Amino acid sequence: MAQKKSPTKKAPPKKGGATKKTKKKPQNGKNVLVKLAVAIILVIAAAGAVAYMANRYAPALEEAAQSQAAKTGAKAPRPAEPPKPAAAKPQPAPAAPVEKAPIKKPVYEIFDDKHIEEIPDHEPEVPEEPPVELADDRPRVAIIIDDMGYGNGIQHKFLDLPYVITYSILPHSPDQIEIANLAHDKGRQVLLHLPMEPMQYPEVDPGPGTLLASMTTDTMMDILKEDLAAVPYIAGVNNHMGSRLTMESGALYPIFTVLKKQGLFFVDSRTTRHSVCRPSARLFQLPFAQRDVFLDHVRTEAFVEKQLKLLVSVAKKRGQAIGIGHPYKxxxxVLAARLPAVDAEVRLVPASDLVRVIK
Structure with a gap:
């Protein structure tokens, strides 16, 4: 038979005291501190992440908001701006006296030694005109006074001369309407004194409304139409300066086309011996004439008297002549003193009487 094991007996406690159980010390204080530190670190990291994301995506979000506002018609919220420091109120400066800008007077035709090409030393050779049938025996003379329209006082004295004189007025000049009205009321003929580019441009500027050889045709036509509309009662046109432009047939063609359509004539002031205005006018069958004598490119009484005699002489030789002067004292x-004698020798007529279509 198997023997039963006897139960193991516990050893008796040692003498000297009862047996003590070992107890663990509580860890609750340390765990709380650790958890708190971890939480703080996580909060700091989250705040940093939020700040980073805000800085990175704020422009895109703002742009999206503005785009959405544009679609819906609502106003996008504007980002807050830091307050600006109050600026010191500026003290008003003392008002300066207002002065009117002086009226710029025109540069007249260039007749001095520096720009000699503007006028030949001698009168240009022109083709002989066919005999003109006259109503009487006297040759015909047209005197044109250029550069009218600027208030210098003397132009009104020219208008008071009791003789047939043609007045050519610069476009966009301060007195253009007044002078045109006065001339028209006195039964005098009015021309547009059309500014054209001289050889010395831009050192020499013909003034407002100038036509330049470098302009496109469209630009030139726009300026030309403005010039033509600026002066009332015009019967025709003559050039102011223009030693450069009147050498360019390509520039003259569109100008003469407009003049013909508007029923105007053209008088070539002949500020250069190389002008091609005559053949261009012939091509377009535009009523045309050209200057024979300049009266006053030297401003002395003796010279103007000499030129006036030359004008009468040319008229007697050819049957007609055109003289051009300026509003000089x-x-x-000279005209006030000499025109009575001139009027006895020749018949003073408006410029339109001496133009014709060249065959």
Whole structure:
């Protein structure tokens, strides 16, 4: 038979005291501190992540908001701006006296030694005109006074001369309407004194409304139409300066086309011996004439008297002649004194009487 194991007996406690159980010390204080530190670190990291994301995506979000506002018609919220420091209120400066800008007077035709090409030393050779049938025996003379329209006082004296004189007025000049009205009321003929580019441009500027050889045709036509509309009662046109432009047939063609359509004539002032205005006018069958004598490119009484005699002489030789002067005091003085004698030798007529279509 198997023997039963006897139960193991516990050893008796040692003498000297009862047996003590070992107890663990509580860890609750340390765990709380660790958890708190971890939480703080996580909060700091989350705040940093939020700040980073805000800085990175704020422009895109703002742009999206503005785009959405544009679609819906609502106003996008504007980002807050930091307050600006209050600026010191500026003290008003003392008001300066207002002065009116002086009226710029025109540069007249260039007749001095520096720009000699503007006028030949001698009168240009022109083709002989066919005999003109006259209503009487006297040759016909047209005197044109250029550069009218600027208030210098003397132009009104020219208008008071009791003789047939043609007045050519610069476009966009301060007195253009007044002078045109006065001339028209006195039964005098009015021309547009059309500014054209001289050889010395831009050192020499013909003034407002100038036509330049470098312009496109469209630009030139726009300016030309403005010039033509600026001066009332015009019967025709003559050039102001223009030693450069009147050498360019390509520039003259569109100008003459407009003049013909508007029923105007053209008088070539002949500021250069190389002008091609005559053949261009012939091509377009535009009523045309050209200057024979300049009266006052030297401003002395003796010279103007000599030129006036030359004008009469040319008229007697050819049956007609055109003289061009300017609103100078010396020119007025000579005309006022000499026109009675001139009117006895020749018949003073408006410029339109001496233009014709060249065959």
């Amino acid at each position: 010396v020119t007025y003085k």
